[in-house]
Every structure is written in structure tokens, then in C-alpha cells.
Amino acid sequence: MGRSIPTICGIVLAACVMLAVLWLRAESHLSQLQQEVRYPLDAPLERRAYQAKARSERSSVSEIEAHLFPVTVSFPDRDCVELRPRWGVKGGTSISCFSNETGKLLSHDNIGE
Known part of the structure; x- marks a missing residue:
């Protein structure tokens, strides 16, 4: 024992x-x-979503890109870009929606932060 x-x-x-x-x-x-599926046609919207997030966080676009990756969803009247945390990054998501007609930012919301 x-x-x-x-x-x-x-x-x-x-x-x-x-x-x-x-x-x-x-x-x-x-x-x-972790795979990111990114389409070249979505790049301008993704860039604008990163810029909106950087403004709301008072941070740089490159810092936001290092922590979040984009997922773009198209609707008949608007295109939305969700910025999701990369693997190992804690935090919520951000959703920016843009008008298909004018290209104007319709909304920018941070979720779960």
C-alpha cells in the first residue's frame, strides 16, 4: 500500500x-x-465593415482584421457583413449592413461584447 x-x-x-x-x-x-471563404467581389464591403468596426472601437483597421474575419450575406435590399472572432479570440461579433441601392451604411451593431 x-x-x-x-x-x-x-x-x-x-x-x-x-x-x-x-x-x-x-x-x-x-x-x-479555420477556413475563411472570401470572394473578391465582397472585398469593398468587408473593408467598409472593418472601418466601421475600427471607428466604433477607436482602433486601427489592421488590428480589427487580426482579430475578426468577415462573413458576407446578401439580401434583396442590403448586404451585411458579420465580423466574427478568429480562433482563440474571445469576444462578440459585429454586423454592418449596407444599402444595395445607395451603398450607404444602414446599421452597425456589436453583439455579445
């Missing part, structure tokens, strides 16, 4: 270290697997 406790503690410690190593490796692989 006296020798089994240190053995069990050693096994548990080794298992914890192995799990930590596997977790870190999996996290780095998952961040590489």
Missing part, C-alpha cells in the same frame, strides 16, 4: 502532462484549419 500511492500519483501526473501537450498541439492545428 505504501508504494502504490506514489506510483498512482506518478501515473496521474504523467497523464496530466500528456493531456496538456495534446491540448496545445490540437489547438495549434485547429487554428490552422
Whole structure:
């Protein structure tokens, strides 16, 4: 009984270290697997959405681009760009909608921040 406790503690410690190593490796692989589907025609809207977010955060566009990636959705009357957090970034999303007719910014909302 006296020798089994240190053995069990050693096994548990080794298992914890192995799990930590596997977790870190999996996290780095998952961040590489995050795919962004971006279409060249959406680039002007994405740029404007990044600019709107940067203004609301009082930050630079490049800093916002480093933390968020765009998803563009088109409706009959407007196009909306959702800026979602990249893998490992905590925070909410931002949605900017633009008029199809005038190109004017209709709304910009931060969600879950």
C-alpha cells in the first residue's frame, strides 16, 4: 500500500502532462484549419465593415482584421457583413449592413461584447 500511492500519483501526473501537450498541439492545428471563404467581389464591403468596426472601437483597421474575419450575406435590399472572432479570440461579433441601392451604411451593431 505504501508504494502504490506514489506510483498512482506518478501515473496521474504523467497523464496530466500528456493531456496538456495534446491540448496545445490540437489547438495549434485547429487554428490552422479555420477556413475563411472570401470572394473578391465582397472585398469593398468587408473593408467598409472593418472601418466601421475600427471607428466604433477607436482602433486601427489592421488590428480589427487580426482579430475578426468577415462573413458576407446578401439580401434583396442590403448586404451585411458579420465580423466574427478568429480562433482563440474571445469576444462578440459585429454586423454592418449596407444599402444595395445607395451603398450607404444602414446599421452597425456589436453583439455579445
